[in-house]
Amino acid sequence: MYTPKIYERSGLLKESWDVKNTDDGITVFNTRTDGEKYIPETIEYGINYDYSGYGYAYEQPRPFIAKTHKELKDSNILKEAMKKDLKDVGFDVE
Known part of the structure; x- marks a missing residue:
């Protein structure tokens, strides 16, 4: 067995x-x-x-890194996260 x-x-x-x-x-x-x-x-x-x-x-x-890199590059995930963080600390961001 x-x-x-x-x-x-x-x-x-x-x-x-x-x-x-x-x-x-x-x-x-x-x-x-x-x-x-x-x-x-x-x-x-x-x-x-x-x-x-x-x-x-x-x-x-x-390829976990390559797939993650492509997903981040092809989306607005990082841009939206940065905008949220800037707003959270008081910046006026569009």
Whole structure:
């Protein structure tokens, strides 16, 4: 009988975000590593996946960053959030 191995999620990917000021505003990026492995790169591009011992190999990219980037670029989500924040601190914004 097959007994699948269970992968315990650490939650660190969700918690490992940082922000840097840039000339154009800010850059938001994930800092999650596991030893020498940069986890966002592994997930986004499928680089350095190692599921040996789990009974299967999943080496396909899961582009969570690219999809989020496209969604934000193709919508007014960030613009509306900025307007709301400016209004909340008292600026008159259209």
